[in-house]
Amino acid sequence: AQTVTQSQPEMSVQEAETVTLSCTYDTSENNYYLFWYKQPPSRQMILVIRQEAYKQQNATENRFSVNFQKAAKSFSLKISDSQLGDTAMYFCAFRFNSGTYKYIFGTGTRLKVLA
Amino acid sequence: DAGVTQSPTHLIKTRGQHVTLRCSPISGHKSVSWYQQVLGQGPQFIFQYYEKEERGRGNFPDRFSARQFPNYSSELNVNALLLGDSALYLCASSIFTGGQGATEAFFGQGTRLTVV
Numbered sequence: 001a002q003t004v005t006q007s008q009p010e011m012s013v014q015e016a017e018t019v020t021l022s023c024t025y026d027t028s029e030n031n032y033y034l035f036w037y038k039q040p041p042s043r044q045m046i047l048v049i050r051q052e053a054y055k056q057q058n059a060t061e062n063r064f065s066v067n068f069q070k071a072a073k074s075f076s077l078k079i080s081d082s083q084l085g086d087t088a089m090y091f092c093a094f095r096f097n098s099g100t101y102k103y104i105f106g107t108g109t110r111l112k113v114l115a
Numbered sequence: 116d117a118g119v120t121q122s123p124t125h126l127i128k129t130r131g132q133h134v135t136l137r138c139s140p141i142s143g144h145k146s147v148s149w150y151q152q153v154l155g156q157g158p159q160f161i162f163q164y165y166e167k168e169e170r171g172r173g174n175f176p177d178r179f180s181a182r183q184f185p186n187y188s189s190e191l192n193v194n195a196l197l198l199g200d201s202a203l204y205l206c207a208s209s210i211f212t213g214g215q216g217a218t219e220a221f222f223g224q225g226t227r228l229t230v231v
Contacts, residue, residue: 004157035219043203045158045222091157100171101209102148103220105157 002027004094006106013082014114020067021077021109023092030054031097034068034075039108040088048090051075052097082113117141119223121206127229128196136191136226140208146170147189148220149181152203164189165211193228201230 004025013019025034036048051059051068058066063083067076079086092106120139128134140147146165150158160173164183178194187208193200207220 033219037222042224043227044224045205045207045220047219047221050219093157100160100163101146101211102160102163102171102173103150103158103207104160107155107157 002029002094002104004092004104004106006092006109008109009107010110010112012112012114013079015082015084017082018078018080019082019111021079021090021092021111023075023077023106025073025075025092025094025104027073027094029096033095033097034066035093035095035103036064036066036075036077037091037093037105038086038088039091045091049077079111084113084115087111087113119206119208119221121204121223121226123226124224125227125229127231130196130198130230132196133192133194134196134228136193136204136206136228137188138191138206138208138223139188140206141221144208144210144221145187146209146211147183147187148207148209149189149191150205150207151175152205152225154202158205161191196230198230201228203227 032053034051037045049061063080089108091108094104148163149161152158162181163171167183181191183189203225205225206223209220210218
């Protein structure tokens with residue numbers, strides 16, 4: 001069975017600094033996607049960034065980038081120039097690219113950006 | 116454009132009762148999925164529907180059921196509520212792109228269900 005592990009329950013970072021959130025996963029599949037979702041207090045899950053497993057190049061979206069290490073099954077999220085609005089729960093998620101396309105989420109990391 | 120909308124936003128039910136949660140996907144999205152998020156945990160997959168057919172089911176008891184309507188909206192039904200069913204129920208919609216797979220899921224704001 002596929003599992004996603006986020007080992008950092010809580011993290012904090014000073015505004016304008018850089019922070020990295022860790023995620024590891026376990027699968028025997030080759031065709032899958034990895035995602036980082038953000039869940040602010042409003043509860044809505046918002047996509048931050050996605051990575052296709054067959055792509056070696058790490059995905060980047062503005063201040064957000066990932067370090068995807070397929071052999072190590074590691075998928076960390078780096079947030080640069082942290083902003084107060086980045087304060088939220090961050091979930092790492094795995095999804096097959098076939099079948100049900102269901103998401104398997106980690107337990108989340110609560111990130112607090114300090115002024 | 117409207118995102119994924121869920122109703123109601125909050126609900127309080129008594130043990131043993133039945134509840135129906137509703138979801139309207141983004142226009143053009145034919146796939147709807149349901150997730151249960153217990154406090155302090157990540158969302159857990161319950162169901163996925165595509166073109167009104169059940170495409171996948173998570174490890175939930177038969178008290179949980181769902182359906183998708185011709186307009187692609189969906190209902191999640193839970194019978195004989197237990198205290199442990201208290202959670203945030205999230206609906207997500209996406210587009211299946213045939214051989215290309217599926218787009219990322221777009222989530223609604225959820226329904227907070229409290230069972231007392």
